[in-house]
Amino acid sequence: MPLASRAGGRSRIRQAIVFGRNPHQSDSFDTEADAADALGIDTFQLDLAALLEDDPERACATIPERGHLRLLYRGWMLTGEEYEALDEALGALGHELMTTPAQYAAAHYLPNWYPRLKGYTARSVWTEGTDPSEAWEAAQALGPSPWIVKDHVKSAKERWAEACFVPAGATRADFERICGVLLEERGERFERGFVVRRFLPFKVRGQTPSGPAHLEFRLFFGSGRLLAAESTHDFDVDVPDFSAFERLARRIDARFFTMDVAMLESGQWAVVEVNDGGVSGLPASMDPRDLFAALLGVER
Numbered sequence: 227m228p229l230a231s232r233a234g235g236r237s238r239i240r241q242a243i244v245f246g247r248n249p250h251q252s253d254s255f256d257t258e259a260d261a262a263d264a265l266g267i268d269t270f271q272l273d274l275a276a277l278l279e280d281d282p283e284r285a286c287a288t289i290p291e292r293g294h295l296r297l298l299y300r301g302w303m304l305t306g307e308e309y310e311a312l313d314e315a316l317g318a319l320g321h322e323l324m325t326t327p328a329q330y331a332a333a334h335y336l337p338n339w340y341p342r343l344k345g346y347t348a349r350s351v352w353t354e355g356t357d358p359s360e361a362w363e364a365a366q367a368l369g370p371s372p373w374i375v376k377d378h379v380k381s382a383k384e385r386w387a388e389a390c391f392v393p394a395g396a397t398r399a400d401f402e403r404i405c406g407v408l409l410e411e412r413g414e415r416f417e418r419g420f421v422v423r424r425f426l427p428f429k430v431r432g433q434t435p436s437g438p439a440h441l442e443f444r445l446f447f448g449s450g451r452l453l454a455a456e457s458t459h460d461f462d463v464d465v466p467d468f469s470a471f472e473r474l475a476r477r478i479d480a481r482f483f484t485m486d487v488a489m490l491e492s493g494q495w496a497v498v499e500v501n502d503g504g505v506s507g508l509p510a511s512m513d514p515r516d517l518f519a520a521l522l523g524v525e526r
């Protein structure tokens with residue numbers, strides 16, 4: 227099958243995928259690499275450890291210095307700064323990332339996407355840094371708990387009761403303890419500051435080992451179009467037609483991102499969070515061939 231290529235200026239730009247895998251953790255990137263192969267899309271492997279050790283040139287040593295590649299990054303979450311360093315190192319080899327660093331940050335960090343989706347997602351406040359008492363002060367603007375707490379990107383939902391959910395009636399000491407466990411869980415990867423969000427009455431469909439499982443779907447958008455949508459959890463549910471969300475998705479200045487939406491008890495939908503498409507996990511029921519074909523404009 228021919229590669230999707232476009233004439234860009236004098237050189238032809240070839241699309242490919244660059245994986246950023248953590249060799250010490252299991253992931254689904256083998257399946258994704260097979261999917262890319264099946265579609266005739268070239269794949270490359272970054273040295274993620276080198277990138278995290280602040281050596282982007284070494285991280286990109288396996289990327290060929292020929293042609294002009296437009297690369298989709300699929301891999302572990304990077305900070306905005308790491309993504310920028312990756313972009314520069316690839317740029318020095320004559321390549322470009324499909325998602326620019328500015329687009330990555332637009333979808334990755336809640337303080338960037340939240341103002342665009344205000345009214346469609348839980349009311350939220352945030353702080354910079356790791357001081358839980360500042361977060362408590364900021365949270366007063368939300369009205370009384372329940373709230374959930376996370377950093378600018380991720381929660382510690384796996385420890386729902388100790389590190390994520392702030393119940394009604396929680397005291398300052400309770401709140402600060404929860405923030406402390408969150409900080410510990412996120413460790414060195416704690417991103418920028420605390421985010422505190424009003425707890426929304428989502429419809430509960432089941433339980434995960436640690437917390438509630440909501441009727442939540444991950445929507446993938448590419449160039450303003452809905453590319454795919456699947457249930458976050460392994461439920462046997464029909465996926466509704468989410469194409470009406472394209473209007474909302476156009477508010478996010480990114481070429482490829484995900485929007486997670488969940489059903490409220492009222493039957494309405496609310497946005498749970500937005501993430502960069504390159505670092506969003508694929509729901510188990512999603513076939514990466516469908517996603518890559520739609521995103522990269524390749525025939526299946």
Ligand SMILES: Nc1ncnc2c1ncn2[C@@H]1O[C@H](COP(=O)(O)OP(=O)(O)O)[C@@H](O)[C@H]1O
Binds near residue numbers: 381426427439440498
């Ligand atoms: N405002 C909220 N109200 C109620 N539940 C929430 C709220 N925000 C998130 N959740 C629940 O907590 C889970 C984790 O939150 P999320 O923001 O998606 O964090 P993560 O980035 O770690 O996935 C969500 O999947 C959802 O079930």
Ligand SMILES: [Mg+2]
Binds near residue numbers: 486498499
């Ligand atoms: Mg989430």
